[in-house]
Amino acid sequence: MPEILSNGSDASSLLSQVRGGTLEAISNADMTYQLKDRSLFIEDAFIGGEWTTKEKTFEVWEPASATVLGKVANCDQDDFRKAIQSAFDAQPKFFESTTGTARGVMLRKWNDLILANQEDIALILCLENGKTLAEAKGEVAYAASFISWFAEEATRSYGVTIPSSYPNTSLSTIREPIGVCGIITPWNFPAAMITRKIAPALAAGCSVVIKPPSETPYTCLALTKLAIEAGLPPATIQVCPTKDRQAALELSTNPQVRKISFTGSTNVGKMLAGLAAKTLKRVSLELGGNAPVIVFDDADIDVAVEGVMFSKFRCSGQTCVCANRIYVQSGILKAFTERLVARVAQLKMGSGLDPTTTQGPLVNKAAVTKISEHISDALSKGAKVEFGGISKDDGKEKGFFCPPTVLSGVTAKMVVANDESFGPLAPIFEFGSEEEVLRLANDTEFGLAGYFFTRDIGKAHRVARRLEVGMVGVNTGKISAAEAPFGGVKESGYGREGSLYGMEEYQTIKSITVSTV
Numbered sequence: 001m002p003e004i005l006s007n008g009s010d011a012s013s014l015l016s017q018v019r020g021g022t023l024e025a026i027s028n029a030d031m032t033y034q035l036k037d038r039s040l041f042i043e044d045a046f047i048g049g050e051w052t053t054k055e056k057t058f059e060v061w062e063p064a065s066a067t068v069l070g071k072v073a074n075c076d077q078d079d080f081r082k083a084i085q086s087a088f089d090a091q092p093k094f095f096e097s098t099t100g101t102a103r104g105v106m107l108r109k110w111n112d113l114i115l116a117n118q119e120d121i122a123l124i125l126c127l128e129n130g131k132t133l134a135e136a137k138g139e140v141a142y143a144a145s146f147i148s149w150f151a152e153e154a155t156r157s158y159g160v161t162i163p164s165s166y167p168n169t170s171l172s173t174i175r176e177p178i179g180v181c182g183i184i185t186p187w188n189f190p191a192a193m194i195t196r197k198i199a200p201a202l203a204a205g206c207s208v209v210i211k212p213p214s215e216t217p218y219t220c221l222a223l224t225k226l227a228i229e230a231g232l233p234p235a236t237i238q239v240c241p242t243k244d245r246q247a248a249l250e251l252s253t254n255p256q257v258r259k260i261s262f263t264g265s266t267n268v269g270k271m272l273a274g275l276a277a278k279t280l281k282r283v284s285l286e287l288g289g290n291a292p293v294i295v296f297d298d299a300d301i302d303v304a305v306e307g308v309m310f311s312k313f314r315c316s317g318q319t320c321v322c323a324n325r326i327y328v329q330s331g332i333l334k335a336f337t338e339r340l341v342a343r344v345a346q347l348k349m350g351s352g353l354d355p356t357t358t359q360g361p362l363v364n365k366a367a368v369t370k371i372s373e374h375i376s377d378a379l380s381k382g383a384k385v386e387f388g389g390i391s392k393d394d395g396k397e398k399g400f401f402c403p404p405t406v407l408s409g410v411t412a413k414m415v416v417a418n419d420e421s422f423g424p425l426a427p428i429f430e431f432g433s434e435e436e437v438l439r440l441a442n443d444t445e446f447g448l449a450g451y452f453f454t455r456d457i458g459k460a461h462r463v464a465r466r467l468e469v470g471m472v473g474v475n476t477g478k479i480s481a482a483e484a485p486f487g488g489v490k491e492s493g494y495g496r497e498g499s500l501y502g503m504e505e506y507q508t509i510k511s512i513t514v515s516t517v
């Protein structure tokens with residue numbers, strides 16, 4: 001196996017300077033990183049418009065050094081109840097006292113403050129999530145793009161007039177905020193998964209109670225501080241970090257919450273939807289994926305390789321829309337595999353703070369173990385390692401590092417064909433015909449994203465329609481943007497985020513019939 005892990009030890013010495021919530025200055029031989037605004041590193045909950053210190057805390061880890069970064073307030077059920085009550089009281093006042101334009105102005109200001117603090121937020125995000133600083137900066141900009149998008153959409157919340165079948169009667173509709181929204185998000189995009197939900201909720205006039213991921217709560221707390229500075233009424237945003245999952249379930253059961261928006265794993269999503277059904281809450285679910293990438297014989301191989309690199313290795317493979325299965329047609333299998341391996345060999349694993357790193361660590365040890373298990377299972381059933389391999393745990397390296405790996409000869413019988421790896425594992429399957437690959441690609445309970453590469457325009461339209469997914473990339477691995485509807489079909493969930501549809505998820509339609517006599 002080639003030597004990939006080059007600077008894990010640098011990472012650990014570098015990160016050893018920021019233990020225990022003293023995130024002041026981080027430096028190594030080549031660079032000095034410093035939070036310009038130290039007050040963005042917050043360990044409290046935000047309940048009822050107040051920063052709330054808790055005696056009980058939970059540890060947040062740095063994946064790059066496998067050590068504790070700090071300790072954050074661990075909210076209990078009572079905290080959730082208080083937060084929900086406060087959001088419930090604040091919401092009608094917020095909607096009635098603001099126009100869509102006024103909410104848009106606040107959101108715009110929040111967007112501007114986030115961009116003004118992009119470097120600080122990216123540093124916090126990089127430390128708690130592990131992704132590279134460059135990716136973290138990209139995520140902060142991506143997160144802000146949802147806020148600026150919904151700042152505009154806030155002014156475009158239209159009703160319709162409907163010709164009434166009754167004489168002398170006018171019939172029209174208005175859109176109203178659904179009420180208090182419970183927001184539960186994962187660690188892989190600590191900023192963007194939150195803004196993609198709360199920007200449309202606030203634009204619609206809702207209030208929100210957020211349970212940020214316990215692995216990455218700091219980014220959410222920094223964003224919240226800036227939201228309040230931007231003028232959003234404090235009680236419209238409540239943040240309850242917790243490691244107590246039972247306490248967080250209050251969001252799914254409390255009748256004052258009218259909507260749950262969840263991004264995360266399919267099993268947890270199903271459980272939350274079941275609980276929310278008891279009080280008939282509206283639910284949006286952005287769940288797991290098992291994205292196929294299909295490379296047809298007629299594809300431009302370089303374009304396909306770059307598309308796979310982006311889709312597979314973004315956030316070290318920990319993206320719900322990441323390529324999970326790479327189907328390559330027989331005629332170009334050898335050429336594609338060689339070029340993909342050459343590109344993967346250029347990746348460099350290490351601390352996200354090192355500017356030469358392209359692949360940060362995975363979120364925790366369990367994530368690394370899962371990839372090792374997928375590789376072992378595939379090898380035991382006949383797959384071959386083209387690059388990388390099982391992560392060596394020789395005790396020398398700290399951090400949850402996992403080498404980027406390419407496997408060939410992968411088949412539908414292997415675990416990786418059916419289970420989301422959520423890591424830097426690129427398994428290559430060979431296929432013969434379009435019909436065969438569509439059957440294989442759709443043979444999964446998931447349906448989030450799918451990608452394919454071809455230069456045949458007829459095939460492009462045909463295959464895009466036949467893939468059973470919510471989002472398709474044709475000749476590209478880049479499909480995410482504020483203006484693009486984001487969401488899945490089948491067990492990847494329901495509801496759409498971003499785009500012209502995103503705000504509808506947080507609104508109800510009221511019809512008003514007026515007799516004009």
Ligand SMILES: NC(=O)c1ccc[n+]([C@@H]2O[C@H](COP(=O)([O-])OP(=O)(O)OC[C@H]3O[C@@H](n4cnc5c(N)ncnc54)[C@H](O)[C@@H]3O)[C@@H](O)[C@H]2O)c1
Nearest residue numbers: 185186187212213245248263264265268286287288289320
């Ligand atoms: N479709 C999408 O848009 C999208 C985006 C990102 C991640 N994901 C999916 O998320 C998964 C990875 O994220 P994860 O491991 O953090 O998922 P997860 O389901 O374990 O956790 C997601 C969130 O739910 C909380 N949670 C977990 N169990 C809970 C419980 N019993 N009660 C209340 N809250 C609970 C977590 O603390 C976290 O905040 C992957 O499957 C990935 O595909 C989907």
Ligand SMILES: O=CCCC(=O)O
Nearest residue numbers: 188189319320321480
């Ligand atoms: O991981 C899921 C979300 C990533 C994205 O928005 O592209």
